[in-house]
Amino acid sequence: MIKFKLVAFDFDLYYSWKSCFDNIEGVEVVDGDILQEKGDAIVSPANSFGYMDGGLDLKYSTHFGWDLEQKVRNKLESDYFGEIPVGQAIVVPTGLPEVKYLVSAPTMRVPSDISETVNAYLAFKGIIQSVLAYNRENNGVIGTVLCPGLGTGEGKMSASVCAKQMLRAYKVCLNNEMLRQGGLASAVNDHIKLLR
Template sequence: MTMDREKPLLRVVLTDVNAEVVRAWRAAFADTPEVEIHKGSILTRHADAWVSPTNSRGRMDGGVDAVIKRHLGAGIQLRVQRAIRDQFGGSLPVGSAVCVPSGAVNPTFLISTPTMEQSAQNVSETLNVALACAAAFQAVHAQNARQPGSISSVALVGLGAATGRVPARVCANLMWTGYTLFNDYRFHDYDDLRETIRGQLDDIGSRPEEERVRVAVPATPGPRRSRG
């Protein structure tokens, strides 16, 4: 993991049809006015990349995943699952993501990040939202490393807030954690990301629901790993 000292040139848009999630975002992100917050479908947002919460197999059969699949066409699921197979052996761990061409003008890319291992799984008592959000932003870093400037804007929904049954306030606070990680760090790979988040947030269940948690800067960077 390395620390990012320069402010990332990325327009971040949070959008959801759930008014409770939107209210929770406005509270959690009150001191980050650069983040845009809207009530409405992600399908109405213009961005280089949309982030879709998925499952470890990339089956886009429910929630926002299914909405996006209907909008972009069945081929998007094939591209997501091919990327999961090629990069992760067919199963995408929570705390990782794939970024694939969407086949559309808006968005250019779809970032799929699992909030759950199986479809319609209750993840309300887990760190999965923070892991998924951080992984989505890590995917932005990775794509821009491959093609500089290819993602300058990204839209996200309330990760885990619908199918995953994560309470709106918990969802918002964990997404804030993921966003601050994007501002502060650039992880060597997804293993590094998961290790850092789980190492510092494992006791999150014992903290007040309204508490926002910012991952601390480590004394020394972690070892560089070869796997993504």
């Protein structure tokens, strides 16, 4: 089973995650610097084009080396016509032993305010799906995933909304709580709840 270590950069995000993910198996919430944590993979809450020269991605590029951005860009160009939509993610090797994989998961197409969207839900769903698929093809090499807030920086999404959206994605993907009844009305109601 995959373990997600949610690493908060501020107390608002930390307490929002703690509130939502309390007693959820396979999730640990910590406060601190994500680059000081140990894991097999680290999430880049990216833009759709894979550019890593701003925000948290800039810290990643400085830490892991600028060739990591080129690896992401090469994968996007070869497999996704140069950009990946919000809700999908890719896994690329970092080439470093301390964190072997980067999961590039756009929370926005380009830097913008996503506070009135379900993009954190879509991004976390994409993260989970891509890691599960990568593990199926590579003998389960990713055990622990380090994940920062999704859309809580440049995207201006509140910590509480981000946490609720991520919890919903986790439950859909790993607790089999996908919508099965109620038709479109149920889907619309679920969408509205994700925005609050």
